[in-house]
Amino acid sequence: MSVLADASSSPPPGLRVSVDLNLCQAYAQCCYAAPRHFRIEGHEALIYDPAPGVQDRADIERARIACPVQAIRVEDPERGP
Amino acid sequence: MIPSSDRAVVVGAGLAALRGAEAMRACGFSGSVTIVGAEPYRPYDRPPLSKHVLTGEIQADATTLPSSLGADVNWRLGSPAVRLDRGAQTLHLADGEALSYDRLHIAAGTRARPWSNPHEGRLDGVFTLRGRDDAAALRAALAARPRRVLVIGGGFIGCEVASLCRHLGLRVTLVEPGPTPLARVLGSTVGALIGAIHGGRGVDLRCGSEVEWLEDAGGRFVRAHLTDGTRIDADVAVIALGAVRNTEWLDGAGLSADPGGVDCDAVGYVLDADGQPDPRIAAAGDVARFPHPLYGGRRVALEHWSQAVAQGIHAGRLLAGAKPEGPYGALPTFWSTQGDVVIKSAGLTEGADALAFTQGEPASGRFIAVYGREGRCIAAVSVDSARWLPAHAEMVATGAPFPPRGAAADRPAKGIAIHAPGFP
Numbered sequence: 001m002s003v004l005a006d007a008s009s010s011p012p013p014g015l016r017v018s019v020d021l022n023l024c025q026a027y028a029q030c031c032y033a034a035p036r037h038f039r040i041e042g043h044e045a046l047i048y049d050p051a052p053g054v055q056d057r058a059d060i061e062r063a064r065i066a067c068p069v070q071a072i073r074v075e076d077p078e079r080g081p
Numbered sequence: 082m083i084p085s086s087d088r089a090v091v092v093g094a095g096l097a098a099l100r101g102a103e104a105m106r107a108c109g110f111s112g113s114v115t116i117v118g119a120e121p122y123r124p125y126d127r128p129p130l131s132k133h134v135l136t137g138e139i140q141a142d143a144t145t146l147p148s149s150l151g152a153d154v155n156w157r158l159g160s161p162a163v164r165l166d167r168g169a170q171t172l173h174l175a176d177g178e179a180l181s182y183d184r185l186h187i188a189a190g191t192r193a194r195p196w197s198n199p200h201e202g203r204l205d206g207v208f209t210l211r212g213r214d215d216a217a218a219l220r221a222a223l224a225a226r227p228r229r230v231l232v233i234g235g236g237f238i239g240c241e242v243a244s245l246c247r248h249l250g251l252r253v254t255l256v257e258p259g260p261t262p263l264a265r266v267l268g269s270t271v272g273a274l275i276g277a278i279h280g281g282r283g284v285d286l287r288c289g290s291e292v293e294w295l296e297d298a299g300g301r302f303v304r305a306h307l308t309d310g311t312r313i314d315a316d317v318a319v320i321a322l323g324a325v326r327n328t329e330w331l332d333g334a335g336l337s338a339d340p341g342g343v344d345c346d347a348v349g350y351v352l353d354a355d356g357q358p359d360p361r362i363a364a365a366g367d368v369a370r371f372p373h374p375l376y377g378g379r380r381v382a383l384e385h386w387s388q389a390v391a392q393g394i395h396a397g398r399l400l401a402g403a404k405p406e407g408p409y410g411a412l413p414t415f416w417s418t419q420g421d422v423v424i425k426s427a428g429l430t431e432g433a434d435a436l437a438f439t440q441g442e443p444a445s446g447r448f449i450a451v452y453g454r455e456g457r458c459i460a461a462v463s464v465d466s467a468r469w470l471p472a473h474a475e476m477v478a479t480g481a482p483f484p485p486r487g488a489a490a491d492r493p494a495k496g497i498a499i500h501a502p503g504f505p
Contacts, residue, residue, distance in 0.1 A: 020390075022386070022387050022425065025467045025468045043421075043423070044467050045420075049139070051140075051145070075148060
């Protein structure tokens with residue numbers, strides 16, 4: 001019974017990633033696990049893809065699990081949060 | 082247990098609203114949940130908007146937040162709340178709809194503070210940066226390779242935008258009335274160090290300067306005139322003068338609310354005009370002003386990502402009927418990615434009377450600064466030294482003695498120089 005004011009508010013299909021950058025300490029394990037979606041610039045600036053395609057879910061899941069401070073949150077529309 | 086006929090309404094559709102609604106469901110609230118948002122979008126993450134959305138690496142519409150909410154949520158998006166009638170327990174929206182509630186979660190957030198002259202603020206080439214549409218518009222303007230970008234305001238957003246412009250190879254001038262960038266939050270001692278980093282990367286910093294007016298040439302912004310008579314030719318101006326809290330819709334609701342926020346009691350319930358908590362209403366995020374137990378009960382409203390999450394969850398649990406564990410008082414933390422430099426903070430610097438560098442070398446651009454007040458640690462700021470911050474955050478959370486000593490410092494206590502933090 002979701003009521004959308006506008007079709008543009010419907011989230012596009014795919015994964016949803018957010019990283020708590022307060023927690024991130026740039027151990028860069030996500031960058032090894034999913035190099036196409038996470039990278040470090042400078043000493044500790046993490047740049048990540050907030051909307052990876054579902055075909056990359058194995059890499060993203062590996063990155064999530066590998067994070068030593070558990071800062072990565074993923075939503076997978078086919079698997080539930 | 083709350084009966085399932087209860088109706089929960091969430092005002093706002095940002096991070097604090099989303100985490101609050103999720104927490105209600107996680108606590109077993111089985112009534113209806115309606116989320117009201119002014120923008121036509123599901124909750125999205127804002128930090129990337131002032132960073133890699135501007136470089137074009139991330140699309141503005143790609144930052145929709147992960148969520149555990151299912152289909153059992155009513156979304157009312159694109160029409161803001163305009164009035165609250167507490168007597169009738171009804172929220173009125175701009176499109177005329179009226180929503181009845183038994184539980185109300187206020188997470189209405191903030192908006193960008195506009196340029197003081199409305200005509201100048203509407204010129205082509207003049208931008209503010211708060212929402213997804215703002216970021217998409219500014220991204221398009223930067224992609225057109227302006228000859229120069231003028232950033233008005235040297236706070237966190239201003240510094241992030243200026244450093245991103247350099248990353249894109251654009252000429253950028255940042256005008257800040259204070260003595261250094263970030264002086265209001267970090268003081269001018271640390272602010273000068275950050276200013277030196279940005280200056281070294283080519284940002285044209287004009288501190289102690291103020292923009293008087295923006296020149297209009299046929300509806301386009303073409304240059305800024307400073308109060309000292311200086312002119313700065315630029316194609317793009319970014320107004321980065323902070324945020325205004327969305328509280329106008331509470332006028333007449335009989336709550337304790339003003340442009341500084343809506344007041345909560347220590348537990349998180351919103352206070353009415355007589356200072357009594359309304360147990361049907363809780364608030365969280367940028368708009369919620371609450372007494373912080375770590376800082377002597379001083380009332381603060383914090384525009385931090387972590388605060389939106391922690392307080393959102395707290396408010397959601399409260400409204401779902403969970404017994405409050407005590408006063409809400411998460412340690413304030415934030416980060417700011419400025420180009421490839423990361424600034425992080427734990428605690429609140431306000432009122433600091435002393436400053437010490439405990440890790441790294443200030444001149445090297447990598448260090449930890451600890452802020453003290455009356456002999457206690459009240460805040461710590463890390464610049465490209467995030468791994469040292471948790472130990473310092475612990476010192477802040479426990480009010481450890483200042484100047485700090487022991488494991489967190491990389492030099493003997495007697496070697497720690499005490500500086501003035503440089504607050505105005």
